Amino acid sequence: MTIANGELDRVGGQARVLAATSAAASGPEHVEEPVAYDAILLASFGGPEGQDDVIPFLRNVTGGRGIPEERLEEVAHHYRAFGGISPINSQNRELKAALEAELASRGIDLPVLWGNRNWAPYIRDALTEANERGFTKLIAIGTSAYSSYSSCRQYREDYAIGLDATNLWDTLQIDKIRQFFDHPGFVQPFIDGVVQGLADVAAKGFTAAETHVLFSTHSIPSTDAAKSGPESRGFGDGGAYAAQHLAVAEVVIEAATTDEVTPAWSLVYQSRSGPPSMPWLEPDISDAMRDLAAAGTKAFVIVPLGFVSDHMEVKWDLDTEAMETAEEIGAFAVRVPTPGIHPAYVTGLVDLVMERVNGTPTADRPSMTELGPWYDVCRPGCCENVRLGFKPALAGLAP
Structure with a gap:
């Protein structure tokens, strides 16, 4: 199948999924046919690993958006405060090792290849490695649990960009695991964290009536939020x-x-980066903390619900800025850990891979909300970027 120009291949008039395995190619919501994958593609955002990397990295992240250099310098300050090193790459090395150990303990022969969207090692490097090692069928784990352009579709676009860059459209097939926001392996670490966080608050003498739990996630443009997930589900403004x-x-x-x-x-939001004229999801966590403190809240349990590891936006926006806000308003605050390499999370990611290896029936797939289990193959038009339009993307039906 040659899709180098982004055109869809069609068989019998039925739209196919770009560069998918035969089990996923026709676009079922859930793939219940076993697939003999050769390797796992662990895909992440990426981050700088030194002061000289910071601005080039930020240019990669914001490419094509016309962000002025002075704005990049403002964001660079966050990284420079940590020596120019984002913790995300070291965290992904730890996650890769943890996945490899879990796979080995279960006797599963699936190598783990790691590639980033915005910094070395890039996704194209992982695809090149796959080809050199003779792998042809990859199952991708994107290190983001939710549905939106930035947290799902952009990863799928980058898989397509990686195939373009390596000229491997006719060689590699790439499926992805379902979005895992409500999988027990992702949720349990937060449950454990909130239990401990509330205990820490109580130990300081604060009552439940004086305490507020803030579930924080990355803010996104309101237009992107409204387009997240398939339109047929009718989720409303927040998608x-x-x-x-x-x-x-x-x-x-x-x-x-x-x-x-x-x-x-x-539910609160953080890390907004768009211009003031563009509506983004609100309220901002610090604004919410000030309002709640004015109404009598004395303690906060901050839960980074939208994040899988303690990367820069957790370390800066929560551990630095939100904690400064708590000090400013005279409140006590504790931040709950992200899943990181929590055993339940690592086991859960392998379980999600094995759903596809084994073709697990949808009814047997665990999910902790009524929204799931989410789709193996994304639905047409899912998570559109209104400003950029649709680009070729893997693991979903066009557009």
């Missing part, structure tokens, strides 16, 4: 992105508390 976070937050708070001691909670 699947907001709906998924809210559903998971409800599960976490219910599992981590009892009726007698359940504190108030809300």
